[in-house]
Amino acid sequence: MILIVGLGNPGEKYKKTRHNLGFRIVDKIAANFQFSIFNFQSIFNAQISKGIIENQKIILAKPQTFMNNSGGSVKKLVLSYKLQVTKIWVIHDDIDLPLGKIKIIKNRGAAGHKGVESIIHELKAKNFIRFRIGVRPEKGKPKNVEKFVLQKFTKNEEGIIKEVINKTCEAIEMATQQGVEKAMNKFNK
Numbered sequence: 803m804i805l806i807v808g809l810g811n812p813g814e815k816y817k818k819t820r821h822n823l824g825f826r827i828v829d830k831i832a833a834n835f836q837f838s839i840f841n842f843q844s845i846f847n848a849q850i851s852k853g854i855i856e857n858q859k860i861i862l863a864k865p866q867t868f869m870n871n872s873g874g875s876v877k878k879l880v881l882s883y884k885l886q887v888t889k890i891w892v893i894h895d896d897i898d899l900p901l902g903k904i905k906i907i908k909n910r911g912a913a914g915h916k917g918v919e920s921i922i923h924e925l926k927a928k929n930f931i932r933f934r935i936g937v938r939p940e941k942g943k944p945k946n947v948e949k950f951v952l953q954k955f956t957k958n959e960e961g962i963i964k965e966v967i968n969k970t971c972e973a974i975e976m977a978t979q980q981g982v983e984k985a986m987n988k989f990n991k
Contacts, residue, residue, distance in 0.1 A: 803858075803859040803860070803861065803883060803885065803889065804858060804859070804860050804861070804889050804890075804891060804978065805860075805861045805863060805876075805879055805880065805883065805885055805889060805890045805891070806828060806831065806860060806861070806862050806863070806891045806892075806893065806974065807824070807828075807863045807864075807865065807872070807876055807879075807890065807891070807892045807893065807921075808824035808825045808826070808827055808828030808829075808862070808863070808864050808893045808894075809821075809824035809825070809865070809869060809872055809892060809893065809894040809895075809917040809918075810822035810823070810824050810825030810826075810864060810869065811868050811869050811952075812864075812866040812867075812868065816952065818954045818955065819951065819952050819953060819954055819955075820895050820937045820950065820951045820952070820953060820954075820955060821869060821895055821951040821952055822895075823893075823894070823895040823935050823937065823963070823967075824864075824892070824893040824894045824895065824917075824935075825864050826963075826967055827893045827933075827935070827967050827970050827971070828851075828862045828863070828864060828893065830967050830968070830970075830971055831855075831860075831862060831971055831974060832851045832853065832862055834971050835853050835854070835855050835860075836853065837851040837852060837853030837860070837862060838851050838852050838853060839851065840862070840864065842866065845878065845882070846863065846865075846875055846878045846879050846882070847865065847866050847867050847874070847875045847878070848863045848864060848865045848866055848867075848875045848878075848879065849863070849864040849866060850862070850863055855974070855975055855978045855979075856975065856978045856979040858978045860978070861879070861883065863875070863876070863879055869916055869917040869920075870916040870917065870919075870920055871920055872917040872920045872921055873917075873919075873920035873921040873922070873923055873924030873925065874920070874924055876890065876892075876921050876924060876925065877921075877924040877925055880925065887925055887927045887929050887930050888908075888929055888930065888931070890921075890925075890930035890931065891930065891931040891932075891933065891974070891977070892917075892918065892921060892930060892931070892932050892933070893932075893933040893935065893970065894915060894917055894918060894932065894933070894934065894935065895935055895936075895937045895951060896913075896915065896934035896935060896936055896937065896938075897914075897937055897938050897943055897944075897947050897950070897951065898913060898914075898934075898936075898938065898943070899934055899935070899936025899937075899938060900936045900938050900940075901936050901937055901938060901939060901940070901959060901962055901963075902936055902962040902963070902965065902966045903935075903936035903966075904933065904934070904935055904936070904966060904969060904970055904973060904989045904990070905933075905934040905936075905989075905990050906931065906932070906933055906934075906973065906977070906982065906985055906986045906989055906990055907931075907932050907934060907986075908929060908930065908931050908932065908982065909928055909929040910928060910932070911928060912928075918932065931977075931982055933970055933973065933974070935966055935970060936966075937951065939959075969989070972989075973985045973988070973989045976988060976989075
């Protein structure tokens with residue numbers, strides 16, 4: 803069983819923001835692979851959906867804790883389902899990567915991402931898989947990153963984002979079918 807966590811912030815206000823890219827991608831995975839409808843499970847403080855990709859049982863989770871406290875929700879899921887940390891895949895926006903770039907990594911620090919930091923802190927481990935999705939604009943990293951990631955994508959950016967959402971779904975499918983290393987080799991370019 804694999805736990806795929808999309809990071810974001812709960813509520814309509816944040817729905818289309820850069821910081822909610824993880825939520826959008828797990829929503830697309832659920833739709834593409836006919837997963838159950840997301841429902842809120844208070845025990846995890848997360849929206850949960852279950853399904854199968856390539857004969858692999860998958861739990862999709864969208865923590866409803868706000869980004870900076872995502873780790874508490876993830877820890878409850880890990881303990882409840884008795885998962886190894888290596889069976890956790892986290893999808894999140896990344897200001898250090900150019901808009902639309904995917905980078906799959908494992909066993910790395912948070913690099914300033916507060917949601918990832920929270921997960922590392924709660925699990926006392928960093929050897930989970932991360933699907934980093936670039937949101938950095940062409941003109942470089944903005945001065946006020948916190949403000950930037952809470953803004954919505956521009957119309958031009960939205961086209962790129964729709965492509966990267968589909969591409970990330972392909973990467974997830976490949977990783978479940980052929981292993982994370984193969985997906986890294988194909989998508990980390």
